[in-house]
Amino acid sequence: MRIKTMFIILVTVLITIVLVQNTGAVYFSFLWATFRISKLVMLTAVAVVAFILGVMVGRPNKVKRLGGDYPDDIDEKENPNTLSDEDRDYIS
Numbered sequence: 001m002r003i004k005t006m007f008i009i010l011v012t013v014l015i016t017i018v019l020v021q022n023t024g025a026v027y028f029s030f031l032w033a034t035f036r037i038s039k040l041v042m043l044t045a046v047a048v049v050a051f052i053l054g055v056m057v058g059r060p061n062k063v064k065r066l067g068g069d070y071p072d073d074i075d076e077k078e079n080p081n082t083l084s085d086e087d088r089d090y091i092s
Contacts, residue, residue: 019043 022039029035083091 015047019047 019040022043025036025038026042027034028037028042
């Protein structure tokens with residue numbers, strides 16, 4: 001079993017234990033409203049939001065390049081004759 005898999009199982013077990021131990025109702029204030037809500041529901045909601053944010057941050061859509069944008073045709077290998085006339089004269 002890989003270390004990553006064992007770490008995920010350990011974190012899942014710890015989160016489950018914390019959620020099961022905190023089932024009492026508490027008062028929760030958000031802006032101007034106060035709610036009476038179960039700790040289990042609040043902790044679950046926070047864990048889900050944290051997981052979603054972690055996935056969004058951990059998997060960027062595209063690779064960022066340092067130093068600005070480069071033209072797409074720099075790496076073209078289709079045309080092997082890329083020398084200018086001056087270069088050809090110099091080599092000959």
